[in-house]
Amino acid sequence: MNSTATIFARLTGDATLVAMLATHNAAPAIFSDRAPDDYIVGPKPCLVIAAPSDDRPVETFTETSRLITQDVRGYDTDTGSSLELDAAMRRVRTLFHNDPGSLTVTGGTVKISTVTGPVQSPTTDPALIGRRVTLRLEIEEA
């Protein structure tokens, strides 16, 4: 079960969020793991779906599920205002928090989806600002 693909599909499928983001190669600037080397942040935010920070089995006699923790980080240029980035990250939160029915995953069903954040996410480049939300997904295997 590919939680990154599930998250990517949800993010790219939301027109409201896509309108808030920059583009890269004619697609929304939503990347997995990290932005490509040729991508320059700005003038709108971009998103990075991090690799899961936790992925553990939850197995009972009648269910086989996985409990996955995965961050979505957002970045924008530091212009003195984080309004656009914060708005985009709050939209990400809305797309996932307590809305498991809107998520599709091959080989399973998302039973629970909760989000914490957005909170600050550190950046190595002082010209950028960062935020992150943490998704917790419980996915029952088919």
Next chain:
Amino acid sequence: MTELTYAKTGGPPHDWQGLKVFDLDTGQEVLKVVEVNTAEGWLISYRLNDKGMVYSDPENPEYAATQRIEGRYEIRRPS
């Protein structure tokens, strides 16, 4: 087939997947069970938070939080 008195996820028994555990006092199926001993009258199940999610044991973050509940139980194989 002899009555099962003990089961655990991963086995024994070898056909543990699909077993159901019922509370004989309420008649209700007990969910999220990972181990049960009907002869000794206890089971172990995952604890759930207020969102209904399994969560990490604060004392052992590598593992999900579980609880031991004593009672009268019955293990049933899927029909």
